[in-house]
Amino acid sequence: MKITHVEVLRMQAHAEPSNNWLFCRIHTDAGITGLGEGSLQYKDAALAAEIENFGRYLEGKDPFQIEHIWTSLHRRVTWTGGAVTVSAISAIDLALWDIKGKALGVPVYELVGGKVRDRVPLYANGWFSMNRPSAHGPKGDGLAGREVAAWYAEQAQEVVALGYRCLTVYPFGGEQVIPPERIARGMGIVRAIREAVGPEVEVAVDVRRRLNVWSARRIAQKLEPLDIAWLEEPILFDNAAAMAAFARSVRIPVSTGEELYTRWEFREILEANAVGIIQPDICHAGGMSELKKIAAMAETYYVSVAPHNSNGPISTVASLHLDMSIPNCHMQELFLNSVDLYQEVLTRPLIIEDGYGAPPEGPGWGTDLDDAVLAQHPPAEFIPIESEPYRAF
Numbered sequence: 001m002k003i004t005h006v007e008v009l010r011m012q013a014h015a016e017p018s019n020n021w022l023f024c025r026i027h028t029d030a031g032i033t034g035l036g037e038g039s040l041q042y043k044d045a046a047l048a049a050e051i052e053n054f055g056r057y058l059e060g061k062d063p064f065q066i067e068h069i070w071t072s073l074h075r076r077v078t079w080t081g082g083a084v085t086v087s088a089i090s091a092i093d094l095a096l097w098d099i100k101g102k103a104l105g106v107p108v109y110e111l112v113g114g115k116v117r118d119r120v121p122l123y124a125n126g127w128f129s130m131n132r133p134s135a136h137g138p139k140g141d142g143l144a145g146r147e148v149a150a151w152y153a154e155q156a157q158e159v160v161a162l163g164y165r166c167l168t169v170y171p172f173g174g175e176q177v178i179p180p181e182r183i184a185r186g187m188g189i190v191r192a193i194r195e196a197v198g199p200e201v202e203v204a205v206d207v208r209r210r211l212n213v214w215s216a217r218r219i220a221q222k223l224e225p226l227d228i229a230w231l232e233e234p235i236l237f238d239n240a241a242a243m244a245a246f247a248r249s250v251r252i253p254v255s256t257g258e259e260l261y262t263r264w265e266f267r268e269i270l271e272a273n274a275v276g277i278i279q280p281d282i283c284h285a286g287g288m289s290e291l292k293k294i295a296a297m298a299e300t301y302y303v304s305v306a307p308h309n310s311n312g313p314i315s316t317v318a319s320l321h322l323d324m325s326i327p328n329c330h331m332q333e334l335f336l337n338s339v340d341l342y343q344e345v346l347t348r349p350l351i352i353e354d355g356y357g358a359p360p361e362g363p364g365w366g367t368d369l370d371d372a373v374l375a376q377h378p379p380a381e382f383i384p385i386e387s388e389p390y391r392a393f
Contacts, residue, residue, distance in 0.1 A: 006055030038091030093287025
């Protein structure tokens with residue numbers, strides 16, 4: 001079997017109206033195709049070009065030689081690494097595993113070691129959309145602090161009623177130095193959620209690396225009595241020593257990793273014994289091949305893996321295959337405001353029940369993209385920075 005050509009597909013991600021999901025479909029002369037995803041929010045043009053250029057190299061190659069292809073794309077190019085190149089490698093890697101699974105008639109999780117669990121606990125994100133696409137809930141909607149907190153509490157109760165036992169929230173947006181009024185607003189939200197869901201539901205707080213060390217310590221001290229599951233990306237991810245020093249100075253578990261790429265970038269954070277949970281993204285950090293290696297490295301440091309996943313349906317399916325096969329999986333992120341579109345565009349739906357997930361049964365990923373549905377959701381146009389929801393740092 002040989003690769004004949006590589007196709008790039010895109011669709012609008014309605015959870016963020018100006019964001020798109022980007023897929024890679026690899027075709028072979030045996031008529032078997034494989035799907036990958038490299039969604040890289042607001043960098044569509046660069047990612048598509050990288051995949052298409054790599055596709056010229058892939059033509060005529062044996063799709064079963066996944067390790068050789070991965071290494072070639074990563075080590076034998078000029079200016080390797082970084083978000084665009086590694087996301088392109090991720091998409092191609094995922095598509096190759098899908099081809100191999102389909103050709104051999106087995107699910108991908110069987111190819112990478114077999115199941116260690118039958119279903120994966122999910123942690124809910126994207127649940128605070130307030131009946132409109134929004135990543136971070138109400139901000140400038142004319143609501144007072146107590147009204148905002150009450151709204152979050154009500155939404156959180158609805159999530160728990162669906163069976164989810166862990167949810168994450170972004171209460172501390174804004175500039176890196178946090179003033180008292182932002183602390184008060186954020187604490188009001190987290191406290192209201194904790195009181196609404198009770199002590200047996202996990203609540204994680206994602207800072208999205210918005211704060212400096214001094215500010216992050218202030219909120220960590222105040223969050224401690226609320227029994228937070230983890231504090232995600234409290235500071236920038238690119239200084240392992242600073243992250244380790246911060247993590248040791250607080251009494252809340254710390255997580256990071258959604259913006260780290262490949263085992264080489266995770267090595268430093270693991271060697272620093274900085275965090276108890278890492279969150280690599282299967283669309284960004286090197287695909288199935290690389291995340292298996294990152295997870296194995298993490299296990300030697302007694303670190304759990306909770307894969308980041310703010311992307312599209314193939315990302316979610318592939319993440320679940322990974323989770324089924326690694327013993328140190330903690331939980332899998334799932335964006336609830338994207339689930340309906342996932343199920344619409346997948347030919348076989350994800351299995352989601354009582355706060356747990358599993359991939360569809362079948363060879364490869366167990367599912368494909370419905371091209372007719374894909375055509376109904378053409379990609380959105382956007383302006384970098386202006387269209388992104390994170391301008392207020």
